[in-house]
Amino acid sequence: MVNQVHKFGGSSLSSADRFKSVANIILTHAQAGDCVVVSAAGKTTDTLVKLWQSYQQQDTQAIADIVLLLSNHQIALIEQLLIANAKHHALDLLETELSIITKQAKQGTLAEAALLAHGELWSARLLSAYLEQLNVSACAHDARQLFTLDAGQLQHANNQQQCLKAIETSKINVVTGFIAADLHGETVTLGRNGSDYSATLLARYCNAKKVSIWTDTQGVFSTDPRKVANAVKYARVCRDQANLLARLGNPVLHAKTLSPLKDTDIELVVRSSYDPQGSHTEIVKLGMSKQKRFLTTVNNVDLLIVDDLSEGEVAHVSQLIQHSLHHFEHEGEIYLLVPASATHQVANYFAGRANISESNLNGVAIIAPDQEVAPLGKQSEALLQTQSIQPRFTHYGEGYTLLLTDQVLESDVLSLLHDKLINKAQEIALIIAGLGNVGAEFMRQLPAQLARLSTDFNVKLVALLRSEQMLVNANGLDCESWQLQWENHASSYKQADLLSYIDTLEYEHKIVIDITASEHFSQLYSKLVELNCHLISANKYAGTASLSWYQTLRESLAQRGLHWRYNASVGAGLPINFALADLQNSGDKITRIEGVFSGTLSWLCSMYDGSKAFSDLVLEAQALGFTEPDPREDLSGRDMQRKLLILVRELGIELELDDISLSALMPDELSAGSWNNFIDNKARLDAFIEQHAQAAQQQNAALCYTGLLEFENNTLNAKVGITYVPKSEAVANLTPGDNIFVINTQWYNQNALVIQGPGAGKEVTAAGVHSDLYWLVQNIS
Ligand SMILES: NC(=O)C1=CN([C@@H]2O[C@H](COP(=O)(O)OP(=O)(O)OC[C@H]3O[C@@H](n4cnc5c(N)ncnc54)[C@H](OP(=O)(O)O)[C@@H]3O)[C@@H](O)[C@H]2O)C=CC1
Numbered sequence: 174m175v176n177q178v179h180k181f182g183g184s185s186l187s188s189a190d191r192f193k194s195v196a197n198i199i200l201t202h203a204q205a206g207d208c209v210v211v212s213a214a215g216k217t218t219d220t221l222v223k224l225w226q227s228y229q230q231q232d233t234q235a236i237a238d239i240v241l242l243l244s245n246h247q248i249a250l251i252e253q254l255l256i257a258n259a260k261h262h263a264l265d266l267l268e269t270e271l272s273i274i275t276k277q278a279k280q281g282t283l284a285e286a287a288l289l290a291h292g293e294l295w296s297a298r299l300l301s302a303y304l305e306q307l308n309v310s311a312c313a314h315d316a317r318q319l320f321t322l323d324a325g326q327l328q329h330a331n332n333q334q335q336c337l338k339a340i341e342t343s344k345i346n347v348v349t350g351f352i353a354a355d356l357h358g359e360t361v362t363l364g365r366n367g368s369d370y371s372a373t374l375l376a377r378y379c380n381a382k383k384v385s386i387w388t389d390t391q392g393v394f395s396t397d398p399r400k401v402a403n404a405v406k407y408a409r410v411c412r413d414q415a416n417l418l419a420r421l422g423n424p425v426l427h428a429k430t431l432s433p434l435k436d437t438d439i440e441l442v443v444r445s446s447y448d449p450q451g452s453h454t455e456i457v458k459l460g461m462s463k464q465k466r467f468l469t470t471v472n473n474v475d476l477l478i479v480d481d482l483s484e485g486e487v488a489h490v491s492q493l494i495q496h497s498l499h500h501f502e503h504e505g506e507i508y509l510l511v512p513a514s515a516t517h518q519v520a521n522y523f524a525g526r527a528n529i530s531e532s533n534l535n536g537v538a539i540i541a542p543d544q545e546v547a548p549l550g551k552q553s554e555a556l557l558q559t560q561s562i563q564p565r566f567t568h569y570g571e572g573y574t575l576l577l578t579d580q581v582l583e584s585d586v587l588s589l590l591h592d593k594l595i596n597k598a599q600e601i602a603l604i605i606a607g608l609g610n611v612g613a614e615f616m617r618q619l620p621a622q623l624a625r626l627s628t629d630f631n632v633k634l635v636a637l638l639r640s641e642q643m644l645v646n647a648n649g650l651d652c653e654s655w656q657l658q659w660e661n662h663a664s665s666y667k668q669a670d671l672l673s674y675i676d677t678l679e680y681e682h683k684i685v686i687d688i689t690a691s692e693h694f695s696q697l698y699s700k701l702v703e704l705n706c707h708l709i710s711a712n713k714y715a716g717t718a719s720l721s722w723y724q725t726l727r728e729s730l731a732q733r734g735l736h737w738r739y740n741a742s743v744g745a746g747l748p749i750n751f752a753l754a755d756l757q758n759s760g761d762k763i764t765r766i767e768g769v770f771s772g773t774l775s776w777l778c779s780m781y782d783g784s785k786a787f788s789d790l791v792l793e794a795q796a797l798g799f800t801e802p803d804p805r806e807d808l809s810g811r812d813m814q815r816k817l818l819i820l821v822r823e824l825g826i827e828l829e830l831d832d833i834s835l836s837a838l839m840p841d842e843l844s845a846g847s848w849n850n851f852i853d854n855k856a857r858l859d860a861f862i863e864q865h866a867q868a869a870q871q872q873n874a875a876l877c878y879t880g881l882l883e884f885e886n887n888t889l890n891a892k893v894g895i896t897y898v899p900k901s902e903a904v905a906n907l908t909p910g911d912n913i914f915v916i917n918t919q920w921y922n923q924n925a926l927v928i929q930g931p932g933a934g935k936e937v938t939a940a941g942v943h944s945d946l947y948w949l950v951q952n953i954s
């Protein structure tokens with residue numbers, strides 16, 4: 174049974190390395206019985222078209238040159254991919270075919286479609302032979318044996334029978350795209366982007382479940398990402414909008430590609446063969462995804478008014494000019510939007526029934542949910558006028574508006590339209606994990622923050638999570654009354670439930686905010702990134718996980734263009750990460766960071782004067798919301814060690830947590846066992862501290878807990894631990910709870926840059942997370 178049809182275009186097969194990547198994709202994504210539809214390698218079809226033109230012009234020298242070019246290209250591919258008999262066989266066949274082409278060109282018997290078909294035939298044969306060489310059972314099919322047309326009409330019943338008979342269920346079936354045969358067995362082509370069409374036809378004939386169009390873009394974007402940097406890739410697009418995009422000239426999908434899928438449940442996915450693990454776009458049936466906004470450009474078109482247009486004529490002319498035509502009714506007339514290069518041919522076809530109404534037009538189409546079309550059209554006209562661009566023709570259709578003008582719209586104008594009309598409407602989903610000390614405060618601050626953001630952005634809170642329960646609403650939760658909703662509607666969940674919920678969220682951007690203290694939750698990050706979530710962490714576990722895990726996470730974030738903010742994980746609300754990034758961006762080099770990076774330990778050391786037991790102060794710090802959920806994480810120095818590692822990695826230095834030496838502010842034996850056990854033995858902590866405090870006092874110093882990162886003779890020294898600091902120094906005189914970061918750099922050498930202020934506490938930490946959220950929303954939209 175054919176499970177999937179994969180289709181690879183010319184750019185996916187443009188070199189031997191690309192063929193190898195395609196084979197890898199097949200190895201991971203295809204199974205026996207699947208079909209792989211291929212286009213001609215690289216620019217082979219263009220070269221064959223040039224050969225045909227030279228043949229028509231009877232330019233024998235050009236014919237010889239082009240045949241040599243084709244031969245060299247194919248020989249290079251074969252030589253680099255095949256060995257032994259497979260190679261010799263492929264080279265022999267190629268030589269025979271090229272000499273037949275040369276002979277037919279001399280005799281005047283070349284046929285255009287049969288000539289163009291060679292590109293796909295070469296690709297299918299080569300890929301199939303290469304797969305066999307990799308011990309993957311594969312066979313090549315010439316689609317002229319599968320698809321027959323009679324007077325331009327596909328013979329569906331017959332074709333289906335042919336396909337079901339020919340496709341081998343125990344092999345990977347590599348099928349030529351783009352070509353078919355007529356009733357006499359003569360080659361016909363399926364038109365521009367015919368290989369995509371071949372793939373969906375094949376899927377229909379073989380009852381496949383899914384078609385994957387592997388291309389050089391990651392999917393369907395809100396606009397052309399090559400022209401507009403802020404273009405957003407959509408995870409799901411409805412077939413009707415994809416169809417409209419195609420008819421209006423958007424190059425990613427073509428209207429013909431979609432037609433065989435009508436009334437079927439076959440899934441269609443557009444994904445990148447350059448980034449096979451990356452995210453993609455699913456083209457889904459109507460109602461399975463919300464309608465989106467798109468901006469697509471229309472270049473070099475003419476508008477024809479056609480009289481007495483009968484049913485099927487547009488499809489017929491589209492077939493004739495090998496381009497999907499869009500037609501619409503406007504002020505009582507039927508208009509055809511025709512590429513200027515095809516106007517002559519179209520006008521000839523209608524023989525006196527078509528008049529050119531406007532010519533040499535460019536412009537844009539905005540595709541949007543019906544109710545948004547009119548206001549968007551008006552706004553775009555106004556925006557174009559601010560750029561001194563007057564639309565020559567404006568049409569409001571079902572689900573789109575078309576604005577045509579004299580001039581080609583450049584990237585700056587498209588970016589303006591996109592930012593104002595498309596991006597601003599994009600929805601951002603917030604998923605918040607952790608509603609404890611800091612999380613609850615974050616929620617208290619959220620309504621005011623969302624109100625601030627709402628003037629420009631569409632941010633919705635869609636999930637709240639604790640360790641065992643979650644509260645979700647894909648349309649948005651009311652963040653003022655979350656506690657009440659939690660009491661009434663929170664339900665237990667498993668990680669798989671959470672991930673599948675996030676996967677189905679129909680938002681352009683998703684942000685997961687981790688305000689847990691959970692290592693387990695941080696281990697979900699890679700899956701969240703696969704679901705295209707941006708991340709914000711107050712939690713320090715991901716930033717201090719093993720270097721290999723951390724680097725893999727960073728790579729997959731970068732591959733997907735996702736952000737990860739974690740400013741609150743060090744210094745709570747203090748802008749330490751921003752400062753380090755800015756220093757480095759300015760070309761400065763950080764040579765030393767020293768200070769106190771724990772609010773809890775700063776508070777404890779400053780408050781301790783012997784009048785109160787140290788352990789009682791620990792409980793007070795806990796009640797003030799300074800400590801980690803288990804304060805031993807602070808007392809052990811582990812929390813400060815984590816913070817230093819986060820800073821070190823921020824500087825691009827590759828280090829593991831245990832490379833930072835540590836001495837604890839408590840006796841080692843108290844680290845094991847339960848918190849109650851610790852409380853039972855708190856006298857040992859008090860004695861430990863008392864001893865250190867006296868030793869410090871004898872040196873006229875203060876008992877402090879500090880961290881240090883320095884480079885000496887190119888060697889890195891990173892440590893956290895107990896220090897006796899002379900009482901005259903700033904570190905010994907901190908306001909209780911303050912952090913201090915003393916930063917030396919190339920430019921701040923003798924006179925250090927100092928960042929100091931509250932380094933723990935729920936308000937400042939929650940505010941630090943909000944600062945990351947604000948930054949992220951500004952930067953993703
Ligand atoms: N306090 C401070 O000044 C600062 C704290 N931070 C960091 O902020 C984070 C939160 O600290 P704090 O609020 O004090 O911690 P709390 O223990 O008070 O709250 C933790 C929250 O996380 C939830 N949680 C735990 N595990 C999971 C999980 N697997 N999935 C979803 N939710 C989970 C808990 O849910 P449940 O109630 O069900 O257990 C709880 O709501 C920590 O990482 C801390 O290091 C960072 C800077 C400063």
Ligand SMILES: N[C@@H](CC=O)C(=O)O
Pocket residue numbers: 742743744745770771772773774799800801807812932933934
């Ligand atoms: N427990 C931590 C809280 C912030 O990360 C500290 O005291 O600094």
